Amino acid sequence: MTEKLQQLESVVIRSLRLFRDRYFPYKADKEDLQPAADQGNEEKEESGFLESLPVGVQFQIMTFLSPSDICRLGATSQYWRAMVRDSLLWRYFLLRDTPGWSSIDHVTMPNLDMLDAPLISVEESLDDREEGDEREREIKFDYMSEYLKGCPSCRQKWLPSRPAYAVMTSFLQYIVRPSELRYAMFGPGMEQLDVSLVTRLMHAHDVLPVATTPCRQTNGIGSGISYMFKNQHKFNILTLYSTNRAERERARVEQQSTSSKLFTVEGTDDSGNPLYSPTPYVQKVCQVVDGFIYVANAESDRVDWKGEVSQIRVLLNCAADSASRPLLVLSCVAREQSETINTTKRRTPCVSVAKRLGLPQLSNPWMPLLHIQVQDTVAESLSGLLDGISWLLRSSGVKLHDGSP
Structure with missing residues (x-):
């Protein structure tokens, strides 16, 4: 560079x-x-x-x-x-x-x-x-x-002004919005890093206090945990893990990929990209959540992210009215990285993560209103997380008080 x-x-x-x-x-x-x-x-x-x-x-x-x-x-x-x-x-x-x-x-x-x-x-x-x-x-x-x-x-200064129909849509969302918004969180950044983002989030009461006790979900795929954002709004995060904890830990230590139990492989398309189909449980989750949080491994030096691209697309496609459900991508690393420290685990810039995941192409004629943001995040300090959650809530129609990010 x-x-x-x-x-x-x-x-x-x-x-x-x-x-x-x-x-x-x-x-x-x-x-x-x-x-x-x-x-x-x-x-x-x-x-x-x-x-x-x-x-x-x-x-x-x-x-x-x-x-x-x-x-x-x-x-x-x-x-x-x-x-x-x-x-x-x-x-x-x-x-x-x-x-x-x-x-x-x-x-x-x-x-x-x-x-x-x-x-x-x-x-x-x-x-x-x-x-x-x-x-x-x-x-x-x-x-x-x-x-x-x-x-x-x-x-x-460059953001387009909100059209009239968007203002009306936001008003209707405010009327029919449930008291507790739900988001599905998934992605390799939850499983491959040395510091667990989910574990840190559960114990960082000074950042996002836990509002309700976690409860086990079907098939042991994940846990629904409710958090309180700046004493203003309660929301729930449903974690979707690719496999059980023992297999995830083994794959992380050995730096090996695992076969995800969230999807079944249906074959490949004309370009050789994998075609996935979500399991019935995952389909049900996608239909009831209000948005998605994808945790990308920003320490990965891989260039080919085709599998992850396909998985994001298939989850968005199986969600009812996916255009109105925002997608927050947390470009996550385990720890803060200093330029003075010689390490091979360099952060992939968030603009590069967006490009590798094909996010600019997700807003197509079928989903012209799909809101997407990529946010740099650090698992250990949770730096950047509140900015991402603030954007996610606003994109879901939540009106935050002045002073929130």
Whole structure:
């Protein structure tokens, strides 16, 4: 990643310099940071000190600014308006910043496939590109829009306003909503990590107090536990484990996969992806819950998540009126990870988890209102959990008091 960023950085600087030399030749670089001798005082005052800096220095300054500050900089002059809209500049920001985003949802998820597009062709030199080609590239790959709609500090401004039917739907949900919302929680992140998220959740009374005593469910698949969110709303989590505790523990220690008892394999599709069918008990659970919590193993270095993708899809499909039931994905690691600690268990960024699970494709013509959020979570400290639960309750029509996340 570092090497790729460095390569892109040099390309961005060359692109900015090319643009500046072509359209603002009187602002040519002064590498010694001194103005040209023949430049009048009036022109110096008009251009400003920042505009007279070398392009490389201007780029470094922009890398320290927040997205909002960069946009404000673009409003100061025609020169900066053009410079801050450079497509490759925002491609650099996307590549640099998306791994650090702690959450993403179905509206703000950026198109990461844009980052795989080639910068320039083998036969094409960056310095010889024509203006029309650059305009076409910017239209095809609007990195700036993708960044601003997904950046945590900017995304609220980019969220679409709620249509009238959504307001009415929320009102009807409030009327008919049960007193205790129920959510089904499943996924390998509950079973494969060194720290059990479910166990920590049951004993973290300072985070989510347990409202009722757990009771065993049918077939020993899971336990329904009720929690109280910030003394405001009670909700129930029904855990769906892939198998019994002994087999799960053995698989975790041996780092082996287990055959899930939640599904039966029906075969494969035309692409070779597994086709699953939920057991009758799981089907019944999906029909009565108000939403889903999928716990992803963000420590996994696997690239192929096709099995998990199929399981998520089949559970959503067997739920009645699945479009109105939110899906919260907890991108979970066992412990807080420090950059100073040399470990092979690095967190997979939440945007990468969303892409690997195919979550952007879940909102299809049959489920256009499906609400999805991916939230970074730590099992040991439960960091990020309350943010995810808050989003889940709001997406279910719950009105939280001011001051809640």
